[in-house]
Structure formats: structure tokens, C-alpha cells
Amino acid sequence: MRVCLILLPLLLSSPALASDPDLLPTSVREMMEAAIANGNETDIATVSKIAKQTNPGSADEIQRMVNSWKERTKATHDTVIREARFTELWTGRIEAGGFRSTGSTSEIGISANATVTRAGLQWSHKLTASADYRRANGVTSRERYFAGYEPRYEFDPRGFVYGLAQFERDISIGYDQRYTASVGVGYKLIVSKPVDLSADIGPSVRKANYVTGEEETKLGARGSMALAWRITPTLTFKQTASGYAESDVYTLNALTAIETKVASRLSAALSYNVQYESETLLSARDFDTLSRVTLTYDF
Numbered sequence: 001m002r003v004c005l006i007l008l009p010l011l012l013s014s015p016a017l018a019s020d021p022d023l024l025p026t027s028v029r030e031m032m033e034a035a036i037a038n039g040n041e042t043d044i045a046t047v048s049k050i051a052k053q054t055n056p057g058s059a060d061e062i063q064r065m066v067n068s069w070k071e072r073t074k075a076t077h078d079t080v081i082r083e084a085r086f087t088e089l090w091t092g093r094i095e096a097g098g099f100r101s102t103g104s105t106s107e108i109g110i111s112a113n114a115t116v117t118r119a120g121l122q123w124s125h126k127l128t129a130s131a132d133y134r135r136a137n138g139v140t141s142r143e144r145y146f147a148g149y150e151p152r153y154e155f156d157p158r159g160f161v162y163g164l165a166q167f168e169r170d171i172s173i174g175y176d177q178r179y180t181a182s183v184g185v186g187y188k189l190i191v192s193k194p195v196d197l198s199a200d201i202g203p204s205v206r207k208a209n210y211v212t213g214e215e216e217t218k219l220g221a222r223g224s225m226a227l228a229w230r231i232t233p234t235l236t237f238k239q240t241a242s243g244y245a246e247s248d249v250y251t252l253n254a255l256t257a258i259e260t261k262v263a264s265r266l267s268a269a270l271s272y273n274v275q276y277e278s279e280t281l282l283s284a285r286d287f288d289t290l291s292r293v294t295l296t297y298d299f
Helices: 002-014 026-038 039-052 056-083
Strands: 089-103 107-119 125-136 140-154 160-171 175-191 194-212 215-232 235-244 249-261 268-275 287-298
Touching: 026 039, 039 056, 125 175, 125 235, 160 194, 194 235, 235 287
Parallel strands: none
Antiparallel strands: 089 107, 089 287, 107 125, 125 140, 140 160, 160 175, 175 194, 194 215, 215 235, 235 249, 249 268, 268 287
């Protein structure tokens, strides 16, 4: 932006404007080249906008410079991804929160979540692990562990196919281990700077080992959705949900969160999780909610 303010007078006073309105003045070209060399997309958009306003006859040439930069940037980006090893280009986040109270009541609660992702040209991979633990006066009221892996292949800019493999342990609901596998198709319903919304659906199979020693395997259908609404550059609303429908058994897990950045890599989040099991060994716990305040670190 500072580059724009310094060089704006050159745009307005250049003699080339009067002699030939269709010729891009040298000063304007140099300003565009300087912005492009810095590689900041916001600065390039601002500079090109002012350049077009003050040189309307050269708008096409200015846009060609911007398009050429975008094509070169994309080609470089694609080359880096294509030549990277599988162990490279991973990004992730760690989210953690907890509490400890003593006195008339002794209670401890811990919540942690870690996610790592790798986005390729068409393939993407996501690994997720989480843990929720709560114990009061020697009695464990919540003990939930989760781990999952989800590969995704995008066959066009909006459509994709996915795979899913996950493990769960939730003794408070009644199962010691539950394994899930699913494949299906999905679609990005909204793709924009402020809002992203996608949904997917497919068949699933789940094998549960209950705390009583019983086991069962069920076929069913799975669906999920993910919404991210970037309200401001530092404030984001998120909503995710997944559901399973089997023979007379239904499961729903929904997470609502509001997240705000407190530093470049650090965020604070307030979330509310709802888990519903239509059929559990512990029927009194078929509907479970959890509110959390956590800190998140991106890497």
C-alpha cells in the first residue's frame, strides 16, 4: 500500500498520459513490475486497480501483466508440489485445554486434538487424533479417544471421492473399541474467500467391541458436512457434523466453534460438541454434550 501512495503522483502527472492514452507510461510499468516482484497479491491488486483507473486505455495491458504473474506463480506452486516427497508439505495444528480443581471436590479435565494435513494437486491426506478425559472424586465421567485417517482425491475443482478409516474408544457410552471404514463422494457447495462449505456421503461399515465383551459389525450409510465462515480476518465460525445410519441405529456428532486469532500462529476457540447415540449399552448417556475453551497452535 505504501508503494501505491508514493507512486500515485507519477500516475497522475506522467506526460505520456497526454501524448498517447493507449501507451502504458514507463513509470506505471515500473510500478507494476515492482509490485509483482514483491509478490504480495493484495499490493498487486491495489496497484493494478489504480493503474487502470488512471490509464484506462492501457487496462488490457495491465491485466495481461497481472495474469502473467498469476500463471507463473501457479506453475511454480504446482512444480513444487509435484516434485515434493510424501514426507514434505505437511501442515497441522494442535489444540489443547484443561482444568484442575481441588478442595471439597477434586476434579481434573483434559482435552487435546491434533490434525496434520497434506494438500497435493489432486490428492490430500488428513490425520486426526483427539482425547477427552474427565475425572471427579475418583470417578471417571468421560474417557474418549479418537484417531482417523482420510485421503481425498479431487476429480474436478469441486467434486471429490474420499476414504475413511477411524478408531474410537468411549467407555462412558459403552464401547471399548469401535472401528469405522467408509468410502464415498463429495462436493464443495461453496468455495469463496469468506465461506467454504462441503458435504459428502457414502456407505460405511462399523465394528464395535463393547465393555461387556460383546461384538457386532454393521453396514450402513455415512454423511458429513464442513462449514467455515471467515467473518473477519481474525474471527472464524466453524461447523462440522457427521452421521451414521444403520439398521435401527443412528449416530450423530456435531461440533460448533468460534475461533479468533491472538497471534500469527496462535488462536483461541470456544466450541460446543454434541454426540448422539440412538442405541447404547448405557442408555442414560445416549446424548452427550461438551463445551470447551482451548488454545490452538498452527504449524
